[in-house]
Ligand SMILES: Nc1nc2c(ncn2[C@@H]2O[C@H](COP(=O)(O)OP(=O)(O)OP(=O)(O)O)[C@@H](O)[C@H]2O)c(=O)[nH]1
């Protein structure tokens with residue numbers, strides 16, 4: 129059976145171009161349906177092992193036809209049972225082109241809304257809040273461009289997904305009484321939503337009438353329509369159309385924003401002069417990204433602003449940066465919340481809620497401000513048009529290692545959190561590069577690991593602290609680049625050099641509202657992680673850590689810690705358990721070490737366990753590259769669609785981590 133998808137939309141919205149792209153990608157057959165009208169092309173493609181028949185309908189302004197061609201098309205769309213349909217609206221004139229979309233969704237009760245020509249919209253400074261539109265409409269909405277190919281595959285995938293039927297409800301105002309009466313008559317007799325037929329019968333749509341006559345209800349419906357005409361005048365169609373436009377007005381309210389496009393401003397010229405210069409470009413790009421990271425990390429962890437301040441002799445500012453940052457403030461908030469839960473509830477509930485749930489979820493949530501800041505600043509870069517120029521500027525550097533300049537974005541995002549970092553691997557040009565990045569971007573240290581680095585660095589001699597944190601970042605990025613290169617070559621067999629496919633949009637003046645849409649769109653993945661996976665695993669981990677299982681595991685791996693880190697006995701057990709716990713969320717590593725000595729102070733705990741500075745350094749590097757957290761593993765599976773690849777990359781990371789620790793212990797143990 130061929131899974132049938134009708135593609136409908138107003139004239140010129142880009143239906144045929146979209147279908148031609150699909151043909152180009154998954155060609156199997158282009159044919160005119162035998163025996164039926166030649167106006168509707170049917171294209172057979174193979175996707176994901178599935179046979180898919182795509183119906184290219186001619187443009188229709190509405191399902192109430194004004195020409196013979198439209199009538200044939202509308203009748204076919206209305207009467208035939210498609211497995212699904214894609215209703216295309218044009219991003220560059222969304223409101224106008226939604227009219228047919230709204231009608232087709234109302235009629236069919238399912239369907240995918242595809243917003244075409246996003247490339248042109250971007251150039252014109254038009255922004256559409258897809259999430260909001262989707263929420264208001266209740267149907268999936270996917271933006272795409274047949275020119276850049278962005279979103280094309282997603283549209284198809286969405287149309288192949290099983291969809292719940294739901295009703296798009298339009299209030300027909302004065303005609304509501306008649307719409308309800310007629311639809312009661314038609315319910316169960318017609319395919320699709322009887323309200324649509326009722327409204328169209330009132331609007332005198334010949335297609336709707338034909339169906340109504342064919343089920344033998346012409347007479348009865350006509351009586352009701354006559355009644356409506358007596359009451360409200362003869363042009364009932366006008367009321368129906370007006371009510372639909374009213375619905376669309378409300379639908380797009382707050383959804384469309386237009387930004388000013390800048391071509392000639394001095395800053396646009398200056399940015400282009402810097403970023404598009406082959407020598408200055410990479411430098412300027414790094415400078416901008418460094419500023420993004422500096423601001424976000426300093427606001428949220430105090431580092432590296434504290435280092436800068438104290439090296440300038442501004443100790444009180446450095447201290448302020450360390451104690452007034454968001455992760456510190458939220459961290460202590462969740463600590464006291466956990467404390468309150470422990471006191472309020474009898475054990476084991478108090479401990480489960482306090483030490484398990486609140487501590488686990490709180491640890492993740494305290495990073496939310498950082499994620500939000502990083503995304504917000506990246507949204508500024510993206511929305512203003514600076515981001516694509518950064519990709520262009522850095523492209524020559526990434527090309528050396530077989531990647532393209534776009535790889536900078538998963539990298540930077542991963543410095544906040546690996547979960548969205550893995551998801552953003554989608555920007556990469558080819559499936560092979562995308563997977564190679566998704567498999568290895570976890571080596572880029574996230575914020576949680578930064579917290580662990582900073583704590584472990586406090587066990588080192590003061591002069592070496594900042595240096596060791598920088599070194600561990602450099603090392604992790606190197607591991608990311610090398611492993612990505614190797615996976616691309618060996619696993620995904622990438623042969624040709626990747627090409628950066630990117631058009632430079634004009635600069636825009638960002639609008640706060642749009643920046644917040646973009647930021648929220650990304651940041652919500654992070655909250656979802658905190659709400660679901662972390663919640664579940666916090667509970668599981670609490671059970672493991674409370675039971676003797678953890679000690680058994682700690683003991684079992686003692687020889688490994690002894691070999692790699694030179695740790696024995698209790699110290700080895702604690703570190704093993706800490707590393708295990710760190711797979712839930714990296715910062716938990718610290719908690720376990722601290723709790724082991726009954727304090728919340730890492731220095732005291734390290735002293736009690738006899739951990740030397742060299743071991744602390746080795747541990748820091750090991751934490752940097754070992755096993756991503758559970759949430760990251762979950763999204764890696766989503767992106768890679770293979771547990772084998774996930775297992776491979778996790779296995780490799782463990783080996784790299786153990787070897788790294790061993791090498792550092794050996795080398796620095798010599799001094
Ligand atoms: N910028 C941009 N233009 C596009 C895109 N897709 C289509 N177009 C242009 O939009 C115009 C209409 O495209 P078609 O694919 O013929 O539109 P259609 O919906 O099939 O039109 P009808 O068959 O007449 O209803 C053409 O000039 C295309 O080049 C896109 O992704 N980006």
Ligand SMILES: [Mg+2]
Pocket residue numbers: 143144145185186187
């Ligand atoms: Mg066409």
